[in-house]
Amino acid sequence: MSGTECSMRRLAALAIVTISLTGCATGGSEPRIATVCPPVIEHSRELQAHAADELDLLPDGSAIAEMLSDYSVMRDQARACSQ
Structure with missing residues (x-):
């Protein structure tokens, strides 16, 4: 067996082992x-109603x-997050 053929087989075996081990992972x-x-x-x-009355007293464009x-x-x- 030539050195190139041996290297290719080792590379293929390494790829197969790596793929197989990846399949064993349990978590993402x-x-x-x-x-x-x-x-x-909740208010x-x-x-x-009191807050709405106070809001009405503020000038237009109030910060x-x-x-x-x-x-x-x-x-x-926050409501959507908790559902």
Whole structure:
């Protein structure tokens, strides 16, 4: 048997062993990421009505009104995350 033929057989055997061992893996190759959903605090209707009244008193284009809009989106995302 020539040296080239022997090297090819060894390479083929190494490839077969590598493929076979890969099939024995029990876990995925990607790391698992734990998902933690923030709690969504429920506010009473009275508190929501009071906040709406205060919001109505703010001037148009208020930074607080914009931040409350962002907060609303985050609450919706937290609700969706926990389902």
